[in-house]
Every structure is written in C-alpha cells, then in structure tokens.
Amino acid sequence: MSTATGTPPEALRTQMVERILAGQRLAPAVEAVLRHVERHRYVPDAPIADAYNEQAVITHTFPDGTHLSCASGPIIVAAMLDALHVEPGHNVLEIGAGTGYNAALLASLTGVAGQVTTLDVNADVTAAARRNLDDTGYSHVRVITRDGAEGAAEHGPYDRIIVTVGAWDISRTWWDQMVPGGRLVLPMRWRGTTRAVAFTKRDDHWESDWVFLCGFVPMLGQPGEHSATVDPDRLVTLHYDTDQPVDVDALQGVLDREKVEVWSDATVGGEEPFDRVWLRLTATDDRTVRIQADQKAVTSGFCTPAIAVRSPALIDGGSLAYLTTRRSDDQQGCWQLGAIGHGPDGEQLANRILDEIAVWDRDRSADPHLVAYPTGTTPPDDTTGKLITKPENRLYLAYDRQ
Template sequence: MNTTTDSAPETLRGTMVDTVKEGGYARTSAVEVAMRAVARHEFVPEATLTDAYADIAVITKRAADGSALSCASVPTVVAMMLDQLDVRPGHNILEIGAGTGYNAALLALLAGASGRVTTVDIDPEVTAGARRGLDATGNQHIQVITRDGALGAPENGPYDRIIVTVGAWDLPAAWREQLAPGGRLVVPLRWRGQTRSVAFVRDGDRLSSDRTDLCGFVPMIGQEGEHTGAIDADGLVSLYYDVDQGIDPAALRGALDQPKTTVWSGATVGPTDSFDGVWLNLTATDAGTCRIAAEDEAVSSGLCTPAIQWRTPAITDGTSLAYLTYRRLDDPERRSELGAIGHGLAGQDLAERLCAQVTAWDRDRGHQPRIDAYPAGASVTGSPAGVVIDKQDARLVLSL
C-alpha cells in the first residue's frame, strides 16, 4: 500500500522524529540519528506512508476477536525505551518480541558494526515478517529466532542489553541469567493493574530500577498473573488485580451500593497534566492497590465515578474499597481537584490513605519509587522497607 500524495518518506520520517523530540524523547543524538535513518515504512508495508510515520501503533496481526497480537509500537514509546536502554557501540543486545523488525534495525544501528542483535518471538508468522523487513533493509546480520521469549537466547549471551517489546507480567529467570553484570534490562512490566517501562540494572541476582515510564503493550503469551472480577450485580464495575493479592471481588459485591465517603486532597491538575504517578506511588505503599474500570452506565448513574473511566487506581481491604476521583473547579485554567471515594466499613480510612498518597505525589511529582527484582522466593532482608509483590519467577520490592 505505502502510498501518499503529498510527502516523501524522508520528509514524513523527519516530522515523526520531530514529534518524538517535542514529546521529550530521543534525548541522545544516537537515538535521534537512528530514528531519522531507519525507514519505518519498509517494516509495515501494508500501512499507508502517513500511518507508517504517524505517532501511532501500526497493528500487523490481530486475533479472531480483533485484539492486537503484534504491532509496530508508537514511535514515541520506541524512543522512550531506547533512551532507557542506553545502547553503546559494540553492545550485544537481545530483543524479546520481534514485532516488525523495525526496533531490531534501530538497535543494530545503535550497536554499530562491532555490536550484535538477536531478536526472539514465539509466533512464526511474526518472525517471518520481521525477517522479510530486516532483509529488505540490509539487516541480514540480525539473527531472528522463533522461540518462547521467556527462554531468551542463551546461545548468543551474555547480553549487555536486553529489551522486551511485549507486555510482561513476570520477569523470567532466563532474562536475569542472560544479562551481563551491570547490564540493563528494559521491560514493559505490569503490576497492580498498570504497565510501566522499567529500566533495570543487574547487580548479582538483584535487578534495580533507575527509571520507569508509563506505557502499554500487547501482552506476552503465557503470563496470566492478572485476574478480573465484577463488584456489582450488573457487571458494570470491575477490579483488575494480581494473583498474589488475595482480593475477592465477590466479597466486594454490593460495596458500591453502600453510602460513600469523599475525601479531597487539595492537589489540583490541569487538562493536560498527568497524575499517573499517584498510582505508581500507591503500588509502593499499599498492598491492596489495584485497578478499577467502569462501564458508561455506571458512570452516568453515579454508581462509580473514577478519575479515568477504564483505568483508575483503587485500594481494597476485605469488603471495602476506595478509588481516585476528581471534581472540576471554577477556575479559568480548567483545573480539577483530585480526591478519593470510599465505600464500605473501612471506606473512609481507605479514601484518606489514598488521598495521603495524592498529597505526597503533589509535593514531588517527579519522584519515582525504587523497584528491586529478585528471583522468586529470595530473601529481601537487605532491601528498603516496602511492598513485596510475588510473581511466579520474581519477587519485587517497591519502596519510596
């Protein structure tokens, strides 16, 4: 397809990178140069040139229900993760999730002639497409392997850098074991209902974060650690929670019908201000943090009015819960005040706890919790006090 009537690929690619940089990404000249050099449209031949160079994900494979199985990620997110990865010439790099091959081509350019790139994907259709795109763009030297990404590629390790380009709920042992000491792992990791691109550095058996950024990715096959369940009789409001939390949606059934308590924080946001940092901080301070989502009817009836309809943080405790909300202020700058709504016997306490974290976030909006990842079951006595999150292959410790 790849046709347009008004712009050449080079012009569109330049505009794409300008947009990425305006968003605060492609911070290093190396990432910027790579993104200006690699022809993204060659990796998404079914897309128009306009779509190939727009700041959008290009879906390349869908499931029978229409959900995305593989895509070329949003260019801004690609740049963000490359910033986090910090590739240097000569690095040996492993990519989990081959996608279209575009990201591997960028990695190869960053690693230079003395570097090496291996990309792995479980889907043979995806790896075949990546191989075609890489061959068509002169990247025959990049190795493409069809394999479960959780296994990595030990035959080419150890790796200076590992980047995961599918949404991961867990951190398989192979990724840690195949990462060189001091190496960096960048992974879109999901916990407590949110996904963050986390940059980890390996120190022995511990992976320690030094940056996290909000993102969203097609989920990795075979990692089923998140559960969901409705908490009202009509199935209009649901919680998304992790298997280790012991949350019982049935115990919360009817909680929203009980009188609510609303607590306001005094913290305000403008129309374009992000407040996702509240959620991130909650995961490091409250073991009951999860995600609440409400259908249109629930919002319009006032049954549940979360700050963002489909993805808002909540905290639970047995038969009670509280979730983040907001109210519009009579303000020329169209600002809103953040608060919390609580239901159940402990609803007010939970709402106050949530608002306390809103206030803490408001004092330092750029602060990020530290995330340490250990092998499953490892002792964490030497880590800072924080929330422990147990996954199948990893134990996370989050601390403020």
C-alpha cells in the first residue's frame, strides 16, 4: 500500500515521528508505539499521506456541518500520550473513541497484562472504532457506546484516564473511578481557551504538572459555554463561561463606540506563539473571554483580533478590549502586541491586557499550576490562585506555588 507519490506508509510514519521528535521529547515506549501502529488504517477513507500529516482528519460531522469526531493531529496525540505515563499492566479508560487509533496506542503501551476501555456517546463513532480496532489486531480493546461523563465503573478502577474531546468540566465519576495517585489527561476548556492538562489524583484534589496548547471537538453534554454576537451584522462573537456575568445587551454595538489603541514593547516573530498571554489573563482576570471575528470584519478594519477566530478579550458592562497585533516598525518580520478597546472603559481594559503582555514578556514559557477540588471536597482556607467555579469542580490557577 502506498501513496500517490509512491512513498510507502512505513516511510510516512517514520517522517511523522521524526517531525514530532523535532519539537518535543517522548518516552521511548511512546515513540515505539507511534512507529508501530499504522495510523492510516484508522482513517481508511482519507489519502494515506493525510493520515501522517500534522492535521486533524475529520471522520464524522453533524448534519449542520459541525464536527462530531476526528483523528487528532499527531503532535497533540503524542504529547497527551506521553503525559499520561502509561505503564504495562495498567487499566486505562479513554473518553472519546474517535477512530480507535488512540486506543490502539494505549493497548500497545499497556501490553497483554493491561486493559483499555474506550467510550463514545455516538454509535456511529463507536461502530467505526470497533471495526478499525478489529481489523488491526486490537479486538481485545473494549468499545462502549455511552456518555463519557458516566465513565465505565464496571471495568474500573482505572490507573489512567485520558479524554480526547474538549471537556469544560472534570466529571465526578472520573474521580470516583480513578485509583489514588492515578493520572488524568484531558483537553480542559476555560475562559474560551483549551489546554491539554495532566492531573494527578491526590487525597482530595486533582493537581496538574503539565499544560499544552491544543484544540479539540467539544464534549457533548457539558453546556458550560455561551456565545453572543455584538454587532447588527453578526460578524463578531464573544464566547464566555456560564459563571461569568456578561451583559449581552449592554455590549450590543460596542464596536461602534469610542475606540482606543495601546501598544506594548513586546514583539513576536511570524511563527512565534503568544497564546500564553491568554493564559495569563485567565489566571488573573475574571472578565476574560474569547472573541471571534468574521473575515469581513477583519478586512474592513471593524474588528482586528490578533487571531481572528480565537483571541482573548476583556469585557466589563458595555466596554470591551481585545488582543491585537501590527507589523513592527523596528524589527523586520516581527509583530508588535497591543490591545484595542471600545466603550467608556475600553482604554482601561486595553491597558489591563498590556499589563499581562508585560508579565508574559518577562517569562514567555511559564504555565499556570492548576488545582481542581471536586464537588463535595473542601479546599483549604489558604488555597491560592484565581478561582473558576464549575458545576463539578472548583478550579484554581496560579503561577507561583505557595
């Protein structure tokens, strides 16, 4: 079997792994299973070259065209798998069956003494995963059609749980079905951004030690986010969490109100990431949301976020400010970071964004430390960090451990 260009799958798989290793270290066992499992056989309808490129391969969609399931890009698959720390003999639960590829990787890591159970709420997804796993020699992997938030207590407790759909909250059942000291890796959504986070189960809380930028299809059944347009042409949308008191009516037409631009001294190269500015804002300011602008709004100059489809913004009453960029006059090929504000408090909000740009600029690689206390557990009085309240957890974010 080969691609149209004549490159065999084995060579494409080797190229995929080498590309991953160029950007991150992997445990030898994780590298070995990535070299072994034939990813193209889990997306049989896609060109073989696409199976090994750094891209998500969409496998199922809703009737309205939104994505229901996909094969995630190899870099995030490898990163989350490495952070999970799977060992031979482990009992592993996967939430989000996808194509079955990730379950095959897990089964290769757990070995004959281990167990892997994968869940998905959609019967078409589980049927395809079951078929792919059977066809590639992983018929021993359990595939169950079920809401992933329910877990699978009948096959637990689990040493490891991995979630491969965007989770707005951490299900209490995952806590109950995890062994003490067990490890959970999931794409966690808060304040409009998504980060893969690795948690360890402590006596009464989850504690993180790894955070990684990612994007995933949202998990069904966790309606923790709202969205609202703020202009008559519906070109600009704000996305915010249910615990945020957003006055949607007050924000209507905000982009037509007084405007101010403020600029920092920080610049980035063309491919240099600056997403941790957003992380800084989520850990310090409850007013942080996501702004999304249609290309028409960007082209006309009506709304120009740093990244049109996903950038951080601050909102307060009828005022708004968002992160933006412009070409640097002093450094060729670089972009200067700034903020644009609208409304009576727009300048104050824009300067607040500049404050966090300055902090980020002093340590561009720092990630927050996350602690989550499940419902029914009581955080100590001296717990520090920005509190984000979710139905099943109290999530704290802090950059300096106390």
